[in-house]
Amino acid sequence: MLQVSGKWCSAACVLTLCAVGVASYSAASEKATATADAATERARREVRMLDDLYKTSIVLITTHYVDDDKSLAAGSAFQALFQAMKDKGWHEVRLLDATGHPYNEKNKPAEGFEKRAIQQLLEGKTFVDEVVREGDKKFLLAATAIPVVMDKCIVCHENYRDVKKGKAIGALGYKVPILD
Numbered sequence: 001m002l003q004v005s006g007k008w009c010s011a012a013c014v015l016t017l018c019a020v021g022v023a024s025y026s027a028a029s030e031k032a033t034a035t036a037d038a039a040t041e042r043a044r045r046e047v048r049m050l051d052d053l054y055k056t057s058i059v060l061i062t063t064h065y066v067d068d069d070k071s072l073a074a075g076s077a078f079q080a081l082f083q084a085m086k087d088k089g090w091h092e093v094r095l096l097d098a099t100g101h102p103y104n105e106k107n108k109p110a111e112g113f114e115k116r117a118i119q120q121l122l123e124g125k126t127f128v129d130e131v132v133r134e135g136d137k138k139f140l141l142a143a144t145a146i147p148v149v150m151d152k153c154i155v156c157h158e159n160y161r162d163v164k165k166g167k168a169i170g171a172l173g174y175k176v177p178i179l180d
């Protein structure tokens, strides 16, 4: 028997109370899941927006400012931009190689998410993501494919010449905070 608000409660009543408790608990956890899903979806949207911004800029710069292999590569200029965005605490972006022959060794995919993501991009996916926790913070790790978008890419990356059209030769790897 359980005493509720000064009255004795029967077994049936306890069951009812439990049922109400479970229902409100699951409603609360459903709401928490919905909020978490909405937060993850906002982070995905941020990645897609950044991806269009970065890739469009890289293509515009390569089209209009890169003449030959002595020109400053958009890839090099954007490493400085990526560092600035990281230093300002917005997000992290890595320019990754998917061919096994990077221009710069530091663009090799690291063990873990980067290698898993590159594998899936090589299999034909264009967007891969995973949610990770670090202490009480959550992040969306995402990778988006970079195909050979124009002949000019080959001026500096000879190894892209024989790659099938549309196949990923690299990726942008993102780490964006998930804000509930």
Ligand code: HEC
Pocket: 058, 059, 062, 066, 068, 069, 070, 071, 072, 073, 074, 075, 076, 079, 095, 096, 097, 098, 101, 102, 103, 104, 105, 107, 146, 147, 148, 149, 150, 152, 153, 154, 155, 156, 157, 169, 170, 171
């Ligand atoms: C003017 C020479 C040049 C051109 C043109 C060029 N790149 Fe690069 N690319 C570089 C250099 C240099 C790096 C290394 C940048 C760094 O991380 O320091 C690089 C890095 C990369 C990377 C990272 C992996 C690696 O090799 O280090 C990818 C992916 C990439 N470029 C794709 C492209 C694509 C796609 C195009 C065409 C839109 C392109 N590049 C055009 C010079 C060039």
